[in-house]
Amino acid sequence: MDKELDYGQTEERDRKKARAGKTGTYIFLTFWALVVLFPFYWMLLTSVKSYGSYNAEHIQKLFTLSPTLQNYADAFTSVPLGKYLLNTLIFTVVTTALMMVVITLAAYAFARLSFPGKNLVFTFFLSLMMIPAELVMITNYATITQWGMRNSFAGLVLPSVTSVFYIYLLKENFEQVPDELYRAAKVDGTSDLKYLWKVMLPICRPTLVTVGILKVIECWNSYLWPRLVTDDPAYYLVSNGIQEIRENGFGRENIPAMMAAVVVISVPLIVLFLVFRKKIMAGVSQGGVKG
Structure with missing residues (x-):
């Protein structure tokens, strides 16, 4: 009976370790994905900021409440x-x-x-x-x-x-x-x-x-x-x-x-x-x- 109990406890500990390892892996991959994707987000965000609002931000914000597509028109007309x-x-x-x-x-x-x-x-x-x-x-x-x-x-x-x-x-x-x-x-x-x-x-x-x-x-x-x-x-x-x-x-x-x-x-x-x-x-x- 004691052996069965010990075996069950060991199995439960192994499952917890496996879940903890998998959770840690997902957290690391999620963090790394955010690190990799952030430059793309920043590129897209900057492209929809107006020239004035971009230069008015001494510390660039991670969002904008007034997106604009004028920059895309300027990119095609300037050159x-x-x-x-x-x-x-x-x-x-x-x-x-x-x-x-x-x-x-x-x-x-x-x-x-x-x-x-x-x-x-x-x-x-x-x-x-x-x-x-x-x-x-x-x-x-x-x-x-x-x-x-x-x-x-x-x-x-x-x-x-x-x-x-x-x-x-x-x-x-x-x-x-x-x-x-x-x-x-x-x-x-x-x-x-x-x-x-x-x-x-x-x-x-x-x-x-x-x-x-x-x-x-x-x-x-x-x-x-x-x-x-x-x-x-x-x-x-x-x-x-x-x-x-x-x-x-x-x-x-x-x-x-x-x-x-x-x-x-x-x-x-x-x-x-x-x-x-x-x-x-x-x-x-x-x-x-x-x-």
Whole structure:
């Protein structure tokens, strides 16, 4: 009887410890979520404050009783933000599409084809990841300038149409596909391109989607390279537009209008993530091939 009582008390203590641990975990995650989301709330809040009320607040308030959308109108009228959004969309779509073609073909060649020096070439590719991005940017700038591609979409796009890391990621994913499928396809007379299109790409779709979305985010947020290679407003991206608003869009530092522009720029990426979040997680966590 005493043993049963002790066992029951022990079990009750374990349950209490488990509940306490779970409660502590939820409290920590909630606190961390608030920390992470607060900058977004502050951005949105500032974007609906009037210029006068924002500057009148010596200590910024965490709410406003008189929200306004005038800042959004100012963001589009002070600079051609719509034009910059269109430029960014074109740059993002073209760059991502070209990169997906390049890295898919390169990853397939390293994963499935046999040619002399393949391992040496791939090792050389991986070694390029050790080179600081700033050094590569200097080389790219010199090349684009010599080719007369400054202030052009070609100059913006070309240096970004490949990625060693994405080639490596996709190659590892391609190598998870059983070799038996490739040998069976070759016996049937299937070409490598057809095998890639009909077999490899459907199986590895989650990784491809993830890479594509990550590239879209990278292009949409691109700042340093567009700032370096373009000084013509006709080719400015949204990142350059934000800086232009700060520097000469209003003749003064209009933080609420800048925040409104940032909200407009951020919304497409937030929507993209919410729509494809399951595919992103599936691509990141994919460790095998479903049979």
